[in-house]
Amino acid sequence: MSLFHLRPLGRYLVILLLIALPVAACGGLPGSAPTNFYILQTTSELKTEGTPVQLADGATVGIGPVQIPGYADRPQIVTFGSGSAINVSDFDHWAEPLSDAIKRVLTSNVANLVGAESVFSYPADFRPDKQSLQVAVNVIDITETGTGVARLSVRWHVKALYDNKVLSRHAKIYETPATPGDYNSYAKALSQLLGKFAQDIAASLNGLNLSS
Known part of the structure; x- marks a missing residue:
């Protein structure tokens, strides 16, 4: 039929x-193959290095915005290859936008160091006062080099929000071992680097004079 x-x-x-x-x-x-998803993790056992951080009375700290390089601003995990080549993994993705993940982790880590009641994700729906600080982050490089090294190159500045005055500027490169081709190892390594970065952010807040 x-x-x-x-x-x-x-x-x-x-x-x-x-x-x-x-x-x-x-x-x-x-x-x-199925797509694998990875997150950056916060660190609850961070300690300030050297002198404990002392914020001015009533000071609040906003973390953000976080800018990342264009090559990393995609769901797929990107690592460096040889020369100027990059590797974009079709089956290994970040579980959230990478800039959001970095800001989430830094906000939590810095809060663990200076007090959760003083730290928030910026921008936020509030009116800044004379005790409000902002930490703006510019990620220059975030990758695994292909030679077993996870690298995080950053610049950041601390600003008094009330009068839009930059109080200090900083730059640093963080590195730690990571297994090439192992994205779980890479995500864990980046989480460790963000922990070290948070310690330096906290140190950059120490002793800032907001009354001038």
Whole structure:
């Protein structure tokens, strides 16, 4: 019996079946791999290095914005290859936008160091006062070098929000071992570097005079 001799409902079901078969076949192609997702983790056991951080009475600290390089601003995890080449992993993604992840981790880590009641994610819905500080972060490089090194190169400045005055500027490169091609190792290494970065942010807040 041909397709045209079937009742309308029968023809409709047969057409749906014919459409579904190629789709099902493509979904089961050998060699297809699931996408893996990774997060950057906060560190709850951070300690200030050297002199404990002393914020001015009533001071609040906003962390952000966080700017990242264009090559890293995508869901896929990007690492460096040889020369000027980069590697973009189709099946290994960040679970959230990378700039949001960095700000989330830094906000939590700095809060653990100077007090959760004093630290928030910036921008926030509030009116700044004379005790409000902002830490703006510019990530220059964030990658695994392909030679077993996770690298985080950053610049940041601390600003008095009330009068829009920059109080200090800083720059640093952080590195730690990471297993090449192991994205779980890479995410863990970056989390460790963000912990060290948070310690330096906290130190940059120490003793700032907001009354002048």
